[in-house]
Amino acid sequence: xxxxxxxxxxxxxxxxxxxxxxxxxxxxxxxxxxxxxxxxxxxxxxxxxxxxxxxxxxxxxxxxxxxxxxxxxxxxxxxxxxxxxxxxxxxxxxxxxxxxxxxxxxxxxxxxxxxxxxxxxxxxxxxxxxxxxxxxxxxxxxxxxxxxxxxxxxxxxxxxxxxxxxxxxxxxxxxxxxxxxxxxxxxxxxxxxxxxxxxxxxxxxxxxxxxxxxxxxxxxxxxxxxxxxxxxxxxxxxxxxxxxxxxxxxxxxxxxxxxxxxxxxxxxxxxxxxxxxxxxxxxxxxxxxxxxxxxxxxxxxxxxxxx
Numbered sequence: 001x002x003x004x005x006x007x008x009x010x011x012x013x014x015x016x017x018x019x020x021x022x023x024x025x026x027x028x029x030x031x032x033x034x035x036x037x038x039x040x041x042x043x044x045x046x047x048x049x050x051x052x053x054x055x056x057x058x059x060x061x062x063x064x065x066x067x068x069x070x071x072x073x074x075x076x077x078x079x080x081x082x083x084x085x086x087x088x089x090x091x092x093x094x095x096x097x098x099x100x101x102x103x104x105x106x107x108x109x110x111x112x113x114x115x116x117x118x119x120x121x122x123x124x125x126x127x128x129x130x131x132x133x134x135x136x137x138x139x140x141x142x143x144x145x146x147x148x149x150x151x152x153x154x155x156x157x158x159x160x161x162x163x164x165x166x167x168x169x170x171x172x173x174x175x176x177x178x179x180x181x182x183x184x185x186x187x188x189x190x191x192x193x194x195x196x197x198x199x200x201x202x203x204x205x206x207x208x209x210x211x212x213x214x215x216x217x218x219x220x221x222x223x224x225x226x227x228x229x230x231x232x233x234x235x236x237x238x239x240x241x242x243x244x245x246x247x248x249x250x251x252x253x254x255x256x257x258x259x260x261x262x263x264x265x266x267x268x269x270x271x272x273x274x275x276x277x278x279x280x281x282x283x284x285x286x287x288x289x290x291x292x293x294x295x296x297x298x299x300x301x302x303x304x305x306x307x
Contacts, residue, residue, distance in 0.1 A: 034063055034064060034065055034066040035064050035065065035213050035214070035215075036064075036065055036066070036156075036158065036159060036160070036161065036210070036213055037065075037066040037067075037068075037135075037159065037160045037161070038065065038066065038067050038068070038160075038161045038162075038163070038206060038210070039067075039068045039069075039070060039108050039135075039160075039161070039162045039163070040067075040068070040069050040070065040162075040163045040165060040199075040202055040206075041070045041072055041101070041104045041105070041108075041162070041163070041164050041165060042069065042070075042071070042072060042165040042197075042198070042199055042202075043071065043072045043073055043083055043165075043167055044165075044197070044199060045069045045070070045071045047165075047197075047199040047200075047203075048069045048199065048202075048203065050203060051067060051203065051206060051207075055210075055211060055216055055217065056206070056207060056210050056211070056216070059210060059213070059215075059216045062215075064213060064215055064216060065210055065213065065216070068108075068111075070104055070107070070108065072096075072100050072101065072104055073100075074104075075099075075100040075101075075103035075104045075107065076100050082097070083096055083097055083100050084096050084097060084167075084168050085097055087169065091169075092169075093168050093169035094168040094169060095168060095169050095170060095171070095172055096166055096167060096168060096170065096171040096172060097172060098171075098172040098174050098175035098178070099175075101164065101171060101172070101175045101179075102175050102178060102179075105137070105162070105164075105175075105179055105182070105183070108135070108162055109135070109182065134182065134183050134184050135158075135159075135160035135161065135162050135183055135184070136155065136158050136160065136161050136162065136183065136184040136186060137162045137163075137164060137179050137183035137184065137185050137186065138155075138161060138162065138163050138164070138186045138187075138188050138202070138205065139163075139164045139166065139171070139176065139179075139185070139186070139187045139188065139198070140163070140164075140165065140166065140187075140188055140189070140190070140195075140198035140201035140202055140205075141166070141170070141187045141188065141189060141198075142189050142192070142193075142194055143187060143189070144186070144187030144188040144189040145186070145187065145188055145189065146188075146189050146190075146191070146192075147188050147189065147190050147204075147205055147208075149208070151188075152205070152208040152209050152212060153212060155205075155209045156209050156210075156212035156213055161206075161209070162183065163198070163202040163205070163206065164179075164198065165197055165198035165199045165201075165202050166197065166198045167196070167197040167198070188201075188205065189201075190204050190205065231280055231283060231284050232269040232270065232272075232273045232280065232284075233269060233272045233273045233276060233277060233280070234269065234272075235264075235265040235266075235268040235269045235272070236268055236272075238250070238253060242254065250264070252264045263290070266290075266291070266294075267294045270291055270294050270295055270298070271294070271298045274295060274298055274299070275298075275302075281295075
């Protein structure tokens with residue numbers, strides 16, 4: 001990953017750090033422009049280097065995805081590049097300052113042609129304020145809505161996503177409120193636990209979202225059969241050899257009977273979901289007669305085992 005340039009002599013914020021590599025020859029996709037632009041703001045831009053790998057990195061190379069990483073410290077103006085301070089009202093930890101975040105987000109808006117007019121230098125909006133098209137700003141937070149596959153599918157249709165990776169005790173609420181005027185603001189959680197910062201959560205969401213962009217995954221059918229795609233967990237999978245250390249692949253998978261294989265896989269998905277995530281079954285309203293029969297059989301077998 002490219003190193004983040006230091007502050008310039010005139011204290012002008014530096015440009016975003018593009019993720020390498022760049023494709024030498026344009027493809028038809030590149031000529032048409034990326035299908036989605038993603039920007040990430042962090043005090044640890046090197047943390048995002050993993051996004052250069054695998055399918056996402058290849059999508060960037062092909063021009064399907066535009067991915068920029070911005071160092072929040074580039075938007076500070078003191079000798080120590082300070083991004084945090086003590087909380088008003090007391091308490092443990094530090095809070096990320098509002099101004100560096102506002103400058104970073106304004107910089108991203110400016111890069112993509114979304115301008116903020118009618119706002120004075122102190123951040124007070126005037127009557128002639130005009131806001132350009134609003135990108136989606138995702139703020140990883142344990143207080144946010146829980147991210148799931150349905151949300152990933154919805155966000156995969158957006159043109160521009162921005163991820164704000166907080167640290168310490170979080171970001172000054174005033175800049176969050178300010179951002180809601182200029183972005184579609186989505187505080188988002190990846191689960192009921194606490195991380196040290198928003199980078200890992202952002203990478204989880206970026207991968208889940210970007211792989212749904214047409215062409216990023218080579219075989220679209222693989223998306224349709226994955227866990228959570230239709231509300232069920234995925235069935236067990238096997239590959240060669242058929243016998244591994246005395247453990248056999250289920251015979252039906254070797255039968256060549258595609259209808260029977262499809263039913264077996266569906267039953268295994270129902271069984272696994274009922275055992276591990278019964279809450280998912282409660283949300284489904286499209287189970288057919290065969291599904292209901294299979295679930296009754298699983299419940300009967302489970303009851304027999306526990307007696």
